[in-house]
Each structure stands twice: as structure tokens, then as C-alpha cells.
Amino acid sequence: MELIRTCAVATAAFALGTTATLHQTKPGALxxxxxxxxxxxxxxxxxxxNTEPGKEKFEIPAKTANFNVPVAAEISPSKNYIWLTVHLGANSPTKKHEQLLKENANIQPSFFYITSKGALMMAQPLDNREVTAAIMKRCLEKIINDVDKTAASWKD
Known part of the structure; x- marks a missing residue:
């Protein structure tokens, strides 16, 4: 009985210690x-x-030859990801999005999605560990260029 109690206490302590660190910033994370x-x-x-602690969000105005591309950047609540997103306008409920789904295969890890409020978006997640300036630059340039090169699929 004592062995069972000891194992239960050790398991609980391990579980508490593990969950307590889930939302801490990882070494090398932004x-x-x-x-x-x-x-x-x-x-x-x-x-x-947005400047509310824990919900900070930034806009990065960028341009291509054809578009102004305001990229939003934020860290996920779990702190595990950095999300780069671009608002592409309101979703047209009558428009079929087969072409956008096909484009997702060409632009990954960027992808199209529609928010619960009906906004058409493009997003790109970055793993929030050991992010260097070179990685950030590459990801920003990629999503900006993806918006431009897929315009025929999303632009009305």
C-alpha cells in the first residue's frame, strides 16, 4: 500500500511539474x-x-509591385508559434474556393483560411524556437510574395 501511495504522489508531482512549464517561454523563443x-x-x-499583455499583435506594412500587404505578427497563447497573417478581404459566400485549396499545396507552409467572422486570410506559422533574423526575413518575404503570386485565386 505504501508503494502505491508513493507512486501516486510521484506521478502527481511529475504531472504538476510538467504542466506548470507548458506555457513558459522556451530557450531561444521570441x-x-x-x-x-x-x-x-x-x-x-x-x-x-494590440498592446494587451499576452495578446500583443503587430502590423508590418509591406509592398509588392501590385499590392500593399499589411502582415500581422503575433505569438500564439502557447508561446510555441509565431503567426504571420494577411487579411485578404471579406469572404464571398457564393465563391467556390477549390482554387484556394489547390494553391495551399503550392504555397505551404503558408495557407488560406476563412475566419469565423468571414474574413479571407493567408497565414504562415513559424516554430517559436531559435528564430533568427534570417529566418524571420525569409518567412516575411515568403508570405508577402505568396499574397502577390496567388492574387488571381483570391482577388475578386
Whole structure:
């Protein structure tokens, strides 16, 4: 009986210790301040969209030859991902999105989705560990270029 109690206590202590660290920032992970500083260091202007602690979100205005592409950047609540997103306009409920689904295969890890409020979006997740300026630059340039090269599929 004592062995069972000892095992139960040890298991509970392990479980509590494990769950307590789930939402801590990983070594090498960006926080909102370092995300903003990194993007500014790449030469982009960064505007705060949301400054509420834990929900910080930034806008990074960018341009292609054809479009202004305001990229939003935020860290997920779990701190495991950095999300780059672009609002492409309101979803047309009458439009079939087969072409967007096909484009997802061409632009991954970027992808199209529709929000619960009906906004057509493009997103790209980055694993929030050991993110360097070179990785961030590559990901920003990719989503910006993906918006431009897929315009025929999403633009009305």
C-alpha cells in the first residue's frame, strides 16, 4: 500500500511539474518585445495593433509591385508559434474556393483560411524556437510574395 501511495504522489508531482512549464517561454523563443525588435532590425516599420499583455499583435506594412500587404505578427497563447497573417478581404459566400485549396499545396507552409467572422486570410506559422533574423526575413518575404503570386485565386 505504501508503494502505491508513493507512486501516486510521484506521478502527481511529475504531472504538476510538467504542466506548470507548458506555457513558459522556451530557450531561444521570441517574446513580443524581441519579435518587434527583430522585425524592426530587418528594416520594417512595426505598428502595434494590440498592446494587451499576452495578446500583443503587430502590423508590418509591406509592398509588392501590385499590392500593399499589411502582415500581422503575433505569438500564439502557447508561446510555441509565431503567426504571420494577411487579411485578404471579406469572404464571398457564393465563391467556390477549390482554387484556394489547390494553391495551399503550392504555397505551404503558408495557407488560406476563412475566419469565423468571414474574413479571407493567408497565414504562415513559424516554430517559436531559435528564430533568427534570417529566418524571420525569409518567412516575411515568403508570405508577402505568396499574397502577390496567388492574387488571381483570391482577388475578386
Amino acid at each position: 517574446d513580443p518585445n524581441s519579435l518587434k525588435a527583430m522585425v524592426e532590425g530587418l528594416g520594417y516599420e512595426v505598428k502595434a495593433i
